[in-house]
Amino acid sequence: MKRDIVQHLPKIELHCHLDGSVRPHILEQLAQIQNRPLSATGPELAAKLIAPEECQSLLEYLERFDIVLPYLQEASALELIAYDLIAQVAAENVTYIEVRFAPMLFVKEGLTITEIVAAVLAGLKRGEVAFGVKSNALLCAMRHHSHQRNQEVIESAKEYLGRGVAGFDLAGDEANYPTADFSELISLGVTQQIPVTLHAGECGCPQNVAESIRLGATRIGHGIAIQKDPAVLQTCIENQTLVEMCPTSNFQTKAVLELADYPFKHFLEAGLKICINTDNRTVSNTTLTDEYLKLHQWYGIDYRCMETLNHNAVDGAFISDQVKEALHAQLTAEYAHLS
Ligand SMILES: O=c1[nH]cnc2c1ncn2[C@@H]1O[C@H](CO)[C@@H](O)[C@H]1O
Numbered sequence: 150m151k152r153d154i155v156q157h158l159p160k161i162e163l164h165c166h167l168d169g170s171v172r173p174h175i176l177e178q179l180a181q182i183q184n185r186p187l188s189a190t191g192p193e194l195a196a197k198l199i200a201p202e203e204c205q206s207l208l209e210y211l212e213r214f215d216i217v218l219p220y221l222q223e224a225s226a227l228e229l230i231a232y233d234l235i236a237q238v239a240a241e242n243v244t245y246i247e248v249r250f251a252p253m254l255f256v257k258e259g260l261t262i263t264e265i266v267a268a269v270l271a272g273l274k275r276g277e278v279a280f281g282v283k284s285n286a287l288l289c290a291m292r293h294h295s296h297q298r299n300q301e302v303i304e305s306a307k308e309y310l311g312r313g314v315a316g317f318d319l320a321g322d323e324a325n326y327p328t329a330d331f332s333e334l335i336s337l338g339v340t341q342q343i344p345v346t347l348h349a350g351e352c353g354c355p356q357n358v359a360e361s362i363r364l365g366a367t368r369i370g371h372g373i374a375i376q377k378d379p380a381v382l383q384t385c386i387e388n389q390t391l392v393e394m395c396p397t398s399n400f401q402t403k404a405v406l407e408l409a410d411y412p413f414k415h416f417l418e419a420g421l422k423i424c425i426n427t428d429n430r431t432v433s434n435t436t437l438t439d440e441y442l443k444l445h446q447w448y449g450i451d452y453r454c455m456e457t458l459n460h461n462a463v464d465g466a467f468i469s470d471q472v473k474e475a476l477h478a479q480l481t482a483e484y485a486h487l488s
Protein backbone atom coordinates (compact mmCIF):
# COMPACT_ATOMS: atom_id res chain seq x y z
CA MET A 150 0.00 0.00 0.00
CA LYS A 151 1.19 3.52 -0.83
CA ARG A 152 0.63 6.54 1.42
CA ASP A 153 -0.64 8.70 -1.40
CA ILE A 154 -3.24 6.11 -2.45
CA VAL A 155 -4.33 5.32 1.11
CA GLN A 156 -4.71 9.04 1.80
CA HIS A 157 -6.94 9.62 -1.22
CA LEU A 158 -9.15 6.54 -0.92
CA PRO A 159 -12.52 7.18 0.75
CA LYS A 160 -12.56 6.29 4.42
CA ILE A 161 -15.10 6.20 7.26
CA GLU A 162 -14.24 7.10 10.85
CA LEU A 163 -16.52 6.28 13.76
CA HIS A 164 -14.28 6.83 16.79
CA CYS A 165 -12.70 10.27 16.97
CA HIS A 166 -12.76 12.60 19.99
CA LEU A 167 -13.21 16.29 19.25
CA ASP A 168 -11.18 17.50 22.26
CA GLY A 169 -8.36 15.04 21.49
CA SER A 170 -8.06 16.35 17.95
CA VAL A 171 -7.40 20.06 18.45
CA ARG A 172 -4.43 21.04 16.28
CA PRO A 173 -1.70 22.95 18.13
CA HIS A 174 -1.95 26.02 15.89
CA ILE A 175 -5.71 26.18 16.48
CA LEU A 176 -5.11 26.02 20.24
CA GLU A 177 -2.61 28.89 19.88
CA GLN A 178 -5.25 30.84 17.99
CA LEU A 179 -7.78 30.25 20.79
CA ALA A 180 -5.23 31.31 23.41
CA GLN A 181 -4.69 34.57 21.59
CA ILE A 182 -8.40 35.29 21.06
CA GLN A 183 -9.18 34.48 24.70
CA ASN A 184 -6.13 36.31 26.00
CA ARG A 185 -5.21 33.26 28.05
CA PRO A 186 -1.53 32.48 27.49
CA LEU A 187 -0.35 28.91 26.98
CA SER A 188 2.58 27.48 28.92
CA ALA A 189 4.25 26.59 25.62
CA THR A 190 3.98 27.40 21.92
CA GLY A 191 5.19 25.99 18.60
CA PRO A 192 6.83 22.56 18.60
CA GLU A 193 7.00 22.58 22.39
CA LEU A 194 3.21 22.91 22.61
CA ALA A 195 2.72 20.19 20.00
CA ALA A 196 4.93 17.86 22.03
CA LYS A 197 2.96 18.59 25.22
CA LEU A 198 -0.34 17.72 23.57
CA ILE A 199 0.84 14.28 22.45
CA ALA A 200 0.65 11.38 24.90
CA PRO A 201 4.30 10.43 25.58
CA GLU A 202 5.96 7.14 24.66
CA GLU A 203 6.44 6.35 28.32
CA CYS A 204 2.72 6.83 29.06
CA GLN A 205 1.83 4.01 31.46
CA SER A 206 -1.95 3.90 31.47
CA LEU A 207 -5.20 5.26 30.10
CA LEU A 208 -5.32 7.69 33.03
CA GLU A 209 -1.96 9.14 32.09
CA TYR A 210 -3.07 9.35 28.47
CA LEU A 211 -6.17 11.26 29.54
CA GLU A 212 -4.05 13.86 31.38
CA ARG A 213 -3.22 15.39 27.98
CA PHE A 214 -6.79 16.62 27.73
CA ASP A 215 -6.30 18.94 30.72
CA ILE A 216 -4.15 21.26 28.60
CA VAL A 217 -6.82 21.97 26.03
CA LEU A 218 -10.04 22.00 28.11
CA PRO A 219 -9.67 25.54 29.56
CA TYR A 220 -9.75 26.91 26.01
CA LEU A 221 -12.94 25.06 25.07
CA GLN A 222 -15.34 26.85 27.42
CA GLU A 223 -16.70 29.25 24.77
CA ALA A 224 -19.18 28.48 22.00
CA SER A 225 -17.01 30.08 19.30
CA ALA A 226 -14.06 27.87 20.31
CA LEU A 227 -16.17 24.72 20.06
CA GLU A 228 -17.50 25.79 16.68
CA LEU A 229 -13.97 26.42 15.44
CA ILE A 230 -12.47 23.11 16.58
CA ALA A 231 -15.39 21.16 15.13
CA TYR A 232 -14.95 22.94 11.81
CA ASP A 233 -11.19 22.36 11.91
CA LEU A 234 -11.64 18.65 12.61
CA ILE A 235 -13.70 18.40 9.42
CA ALA A 236 -10.93 20.27 7.57
CA GLN A 237 -8.41 17.73 8.89
CA VAL A 238 -10.39 14.67 7.85
CA ALA A 239 -11.30 16.16 4.46
CA ALA A 240 -7.57 16.29 3.70
CA GLU A 241 -7.49 12.48 3.82
CA ASN A 242 -10.85 11.87 2.15
CA VAL A 243 -12.85 10.75 5.16
CA THR A 244 -16.33 10.76 3.63
CA TYR A 245 -18.30 10.22 6.83
CA ILE A 246 -17.23 10.76 10.44
CA GLU A 247 -18.86 10.41 13.84
CA VAL A 248 -17.28 12.99 16.14
CA ARG A 249 -17.58 12.40 19.87
CA PHE A 250 -17.25 14.77 22.79
CA ALA A 251 -18.39 15.14 26.40
CA PRO A 252 -20.54 18.29 26.67
CA MET A 253 -20.19 18.34 30.47
CA LEU A 254 -16.46 19.07 30.14
CA PHE A 255 -17.32 22.43 28.58
CA VAL A 256 -19.68 23.88 31.22
CA LYS A 257 -16.99 25.36 33.50
CA GLU A 258 -17.57 28.97 32.46
CA GLY A 259 -21.33 28.94 32.21
CA LEU A 260 -22.19 27.47 28.83
CA THR A 261 -25.37 25.40 28.88
CA ILE A 262 -25.39 21.90 27.40
CA THR A 263 -27.70 23.13 24.63
CA GLU A 264 -25.29 25.94 23.72
CA ILE A 265 -22.40 23.45 23.70
CA VAL A 266 -24.07 20.90 21.46
CA ALA A 267 -25.39 23.61 19.14
CA ALA A 268 -21.91 25.15 18.79
CA VAL A 269 -20.26 21.84 17.87
CA LEU A 270 -23.03 20.99 15.41
CA ALA A 271 -22.67 24.42 13.79
CA GLY A 272 -18.94 23.82 13.28
CA LEU A 273 -19.54 20.36 11.83
CA LYS A 274 -22.17 21.80 9.48
CA ARG A 275 -19.85 24.61 8.35
CA GLY A 276 -17.24 21.94 7.69
CA GLU A 277 -19.69 19.93 5.62
CA VAL A 278 -20.55 22.97 3.51
CA ALA A 279 -16.87 23.83 2.98
CA PHE A 280 -15.46 20.33 2.44
CA GLY A 281 -18.40 18.04 1.65
CA VAL A 282 -17.70 15.70 4.57
CA LYS A 283 -20.84 14.28 6.19
CA SER A 284 -20.78 13.90 9.95
CA ASN A 285 -22.77 13.26 13.08
CA ALA A 286 -21.93 13.86 16.72
CA LEU A 287 -21.90 11.31 19.54
CA LEU A 288 -22.36 12.65 23.07
CA CYS A 289 -20.13 11.13 25.75
CA ALA A 290 -21.08 10.70 29.36
CA MET A 291 -17.97 10.56 31.57
CA ARG A 292 -17.33 7.69 33.96
CA HIS A 293 -16.19 10.01 36.77
CA HIS A 294 -19.21 12.34 36.46
CA SER A 295 -22.36 12.08 38.60
CA HIS A 296 -25.41 10.16 37.43
CA GLN A 297 -27.29 13.46 37.35
CA ARG A 298 -24.79 15.05 34.94
CA ASN A 299 -24.64 12.00 32.74
CA GLN A 300 -28.41 11.84 32.63
CA GLU A 301 -28.46 15.38 31.25
CA VAL A 302 -26.17 14.19 28.45
CA ILE A 303 -28.67 11.47 27.56
CA GLU A 304 -31.48 14.02 27.58
CA SER A 305 -29.50 16.25 25.25
CA ALA A 306 -28.73 13.32 22.93
CA LYS A 307 -32.45 12.59 22.80
CA GLU A 308 -33.26 16.22 22.04
CA TYR A 309 -30.80 16.41 19.15
CA LEU A 310 -31.20 12.85 17.87
CA GLY A 311 -31.53 12.89 14.09
CA ARG A 312 -30.59 16.58 14.05
CA GLY A 313 -26.82 16.22 14.13
CA VAL A 314 -26.49 13.87 17.08
CA ALA A 315 -26.52 10.16 16.24
CA GLY A 316 -25.71 8.40 19.48
CA PHE A 317 -24.35 8.14 22.97
CA ASP A 318 -21.03 6.95 24.49
CA LEU A 319 -19.39 6.44 27.87
CA ALA A 320 -15.76 7.59 28.06
CA GLY A 321 -13.06 8.14 30.68
CA ASP A 322 -11.47 6.03 33.41
CA GLU A 323 -12.63 2.47 32.72
CA ALA A 324 -10.28 0.83 35.23
CA ASN A 325 -11.88 2.54 38.23
CA TYR A 326 -15.50 2.79 37.05
CA PRO A 327 -16.88 -0.54 35.75
CA THR A 328 -19.61 -0.49 33.11
CA ALA A 329 -22.07 -2.27 35.43
CA ASP A 330 -22.22 0.92 37.54
CA PHE A 331 -23.81 2.67 34.56
CA SER A 332 -26.53 0.16 33.77
CA GLU A 333 -29.36 2.49 34.74
CA LEU A 334 -27.89 5.34 32.69
CA ILE A 335 -27.27 3.23 29.59
CA SER A 336 -30.68 1.62 29.78
CA LEU A 337 -32.19 5.09 29.92
CA GLY A 338 -30.58 5.83 26.56
CA VAL A 339 -31.46 2.49 25.01
CA THR A 340 -35.13 2.69 25.98
CA GLN A 341 -35.29 6.06 24.25
CA GLN A 342 -33.91 4.49 21.06
CA ILE A 343 -30.61 6.34 21.21
CA PRO A 344 -27.93 4.26 19.44
CA VAL A 345 -25.16 3.36 21.86
CA THR A 346 -21.42 2.72 21.47
CA LEU A 347 -19.40 2.33 24.66
CA HIS A 348 -15.69 2.47 25.47
CA ALA A 349 -15.07 -0.99 26.93
CA GLY A 350 -12.34 -3.59 27.15
CA GLU A 351 -9.63 -0.94 26.93
CA CYS A 352 -8.35 -1.64 30.44
CA GLY A 353 -8.13 -5.41 30.50
CA CYS A 354 -11.69 -6.26 31.51
CA PRO A 355 -13.73 -8.34 29.01
CA GLN A 356 -16.71 -8.25 31.40
CA ASN A 357 -17.20 -4.58 30.60
CA VAL A 358 -17.69 -5.57 26.96
CA ALA A 359 -20.18 -8.31 27.85
CA GLU A 360 -22.05 -5.89 30.09
CA SER A 361 -22.10 -3.21 27.36
CA ILE A 362 -23.68 -5.61 24.88
CA ARG A 363 -26.13 -6.89 27.46
CA LEU A 364 -27.22 -3.30 28.05
CA GLY A 365 -27.79 -2.68 24.34
CA ALA A 366 -24.58 -1.24 22.87
CA THR A 367 -24.21 -2.19 19.21
CA ARG A 368 -20.62 -0.96 19.03
CA ILE A 369 -17.64 -1.14 21.37
CA GLY A 370 -14.79 1.36 21.53
CA HIS A 371 -11.42 -0.44 21.62
CA GLY A 372 -12.58 -3.86 22.92
CA ILE A 373 -9.01 -5.14 23.19
CA ALA A 374 -9.83 -7.31 26.22
CA ILE A 375 -12.31 -9.33 24.13
CA GLN A 376 -9.32 -11.50 23.25
CA LYS A 377 -9.08 -12.67 26.85
CA ASP A 378 -12.47 -14.37 26.89
CA PRO A 379 -13.67 -16.66 24.08
CA ALA A 380 -17.26 -16.47 25.35
CA VAL A 381 -17.26 -12.68 25.09
CA LEU A 382 -15.72 -12.92 21.62
CA GLN A 383 -18.54 -15.29 20.63
CA THR A 384 -21.16 -12.91 22.03
CA CYS A 385 -19.71 -10.07 19.96
CA ILE A 386 -19.70 -12.18 16.81
CA GLU A 387 -23.26 -13.41 17.34
CA ASN A 388 -24.53 -9.89 17.94
CA GLN A 389 -22.52 -8.51 15.01
CA THR A 390 -21.10 -5.96 17.41
CA LEU A 391 -18.75 -3.57 15.64
CA VAL A 392 -15.46 -3.08 17.48
CA GLU A 393 -13.88 0.32 16.87
CA MET A 394 -10.14 -0.39 17.03
CA CYS A 395 -7.67 2.47 17.48
CA PRO A 396 -4.17 0.96 17.00
CA THR A 397 -1.89 3.87 17.96
CA SER A 398 -3.97 4.79 20.99
CA ASN A 399 -4.13 1.17 22.16
CA PHE A 400 -0.34 1.07 22.52
CA GLN A 401 -0.14 4.49 24.18
CA THR A 402 -2.73 3.63 26.84
CA LYS A 403 -1.10 0.22 27.40
CA ALA A 404 -4.25 -1.64 26.37
CA VAL A 405 -1.56 -3.82 24.78
CA LEU A 406 2.15 -3.92 25.52
CA GLU A 407 3.55 -5.62 22.44
CA LEU A 408 2.61 -6.07 18.83
CA ALA A 409 2.35 -9.83 19.33
CA ASP A 410 -0.52 -9.14 21.74
CA TYR A 411 -2.44 -6.85 19.41
CA PRO A 412 -5.63 -8.73 18.45
CA PHE A 413 -6.23 -7.25 14.97
CA LYS A 414 -5.56 -10.45 13.02
CA HIS A 415 -7.15 -12.62 15.68
CA PHE A 416 -10.37 -10.60 15.61
CA LEU A 417 -10.48 -10.44 11.82
CA GLU A 418 -9.93 -14.16 11.38
CA ALA A 419 -12.46 -15.02 14.09
CA GLY A 420 -15.13 -13.16 12.12
CA LEU A 421 -15.51 -10.27 14.53
CA LYS A 422 -16.60 -7.04 12.84
CA ILE A 423 -13.90 -4.42 13.32
CA CYS A 424 -13.16 -0.98 11.93
CA ILE A 425 -10.16 1.34 12.22
CA ASN A 426 -10.04 4.76 13.87
CA THR A 427 -7.69 7.42 15.22
CA ASP A 428 -9.31 7.92 18.67
CA ASN A 429 -7.55 11.27 19.13
CA ARG A 430 -5.74 12.85 16.20
CA THR A 431 -3.64 15.23 18.30
CA VAL A 432 -3.13 13.26 21.50
CA SER A 433 -2.26 10.13 19.51
CA ASN A 434 -0.42 12.20 16.87
CA THR A 435 -2.02 10.28 14.02
CA THR A 436 -4.36 10.27 11.03
CA LEU A 437 -6.56 7.53 9.62
CA THR A 438 -4.03 7.21 6.77
CA ASP A 439 -1.29 6.56 9.35
CA GLU A 440 -3.43 3.92 11.07
CA TYR A 441 -4.00 1.95 7.85
CA LEU A 442 -0.33 2.23 6.92
CA LYS A 443 0.62 0.87 10.34
CA LEU A 444 -1.64 -2.13 9.79
CA HIS A 445 -0.02 -2.65 6.40
CA GLN A 446 3.42 -2.52 8.00
CA TRP A 447 2.48 -4.82 10.87
CA TYR A 448 0.26 -7.33 9.09
CA GLY A 449 0.68 -6.69 5.38
CA ILE A 450 -2.99 -5.70 4.93
CA ASP A 451 -3.94 -4.79 1.35
CA TYR A 452 -6.48 -2.42 -0.23
CA ARG A 453 -9.07 -5.21 -0.22
CA CYS A 454 -8.77 -5.56 3.54
CA MET A 455 -8.88 -1.78 3.94
CA GLU A 456 -12.07 -1.73 1.89
CA THR A 457 -13.65 -4.43 4.09
CA LEU A 458 -12.78 -2.49 7.25
CA ASN A 459 -14.49 0.58 5.79
CA HIS A 460 -17.60 -1.38 4.75
CA ASN A 461 -17.72 -2.69 8.33
CA ALA A 462 -17.66 0.89 9.58
CA VAL A 463 -20.57 1.80 7.30
CA ASP A 464 -22.56 -1.21 8.54
CA GLY A 465 -22.14 -0.08 12.14
CA ALA A 466 -22.56 3.66 11.59
CA PHE A 467 -25.49 5.37 13.26
CA ILE A 468 -27.09 6.49 9.99
CA SER A 469 -30.08 5.50 7.85
CA ASP A 470 -29.98 2.52 5.48
CA GLN A 471 -30.22 4.94 2.59
CA VAL A 472 -27.07 6.82 3.62
CA LYS A 473 -25.32 3.50 4.25
CA GLU A 474 -26.13 2.32 0.75
CA ALA A 475 -24.64 5.44 -0.78
CA LEU A 476 -21.45 5.10 1.29
CA HIS A 477 -21.13 1.38 0.46
CA ALA A 478 -21.55 2.12 -3.24
CA GLN A 479 -18.90 4.82 -3.18
CA LEU A 480 -16.42 2.53 -1.41
CA THR A 481 -17.09 -0.30 -3.85
CA ALA A 482 -16.62 1.98 -6.85
CA GLU A 483 -13.44 3.64 -5.64
CA TYR A 484 -11.66 0.52 -4.41
CA ALA A 485 -12.66 -1.53 -7.46
CA HIS A 486 -9.59 -0.85 -9.57
CA LEU A 487 -7.10 -1.65 -6.78
CA SER A 488 -5.63 -5.09 -6.30
O1 LIG B 1 -9.30 6.10 24.64
C1 LIG B 1 -10.05 6.69 25.44
N1 LIG B 1 -10.64 5.99 26.44
C2 LIG B 1 -11.47 6.57 27.34
N2 LIG B 1 -11.76 7.87 27.32
C3 LIG B 1 -11.18 8.62 26.36
C4 LIG B 1 -10.32 8.08 25.39
N3 LIG B 1 -9.91 9.09 24.59
C5 LIG B 1 -10.49 10.20 25.05
N4 LIG B 1 -11.25 9.94 26.12
C6 LIG B 1 -12.02 10.87 26.97
O2 LIG B 1 -13.20 11.23 26.28
C7 LIG B 1 -13.48 12.59 26.58
C8 LIG B 1 -14.50 13.14 25.63
O3 LIG B 1 -14.00 13.27 24.34
C9 LIG B 1 -12.11 13.22 26.56
O4 LIG B 1 -12.09 14.45 27.24
C10 LIG B 1 -11.27 12.16 27.27
O5 LIG B 1 -11.31 12.37 28.66
Ligand SMILES: [Zn+2]
Pocket residue numbers: 164166320348370428
Ligand atom coordinates in the same frame (compact mmCIF):
# COMPACT_ATOMS: atom_id res chain seq x y z
ZN1 LIG C 1 -11.96 6.89 22.58
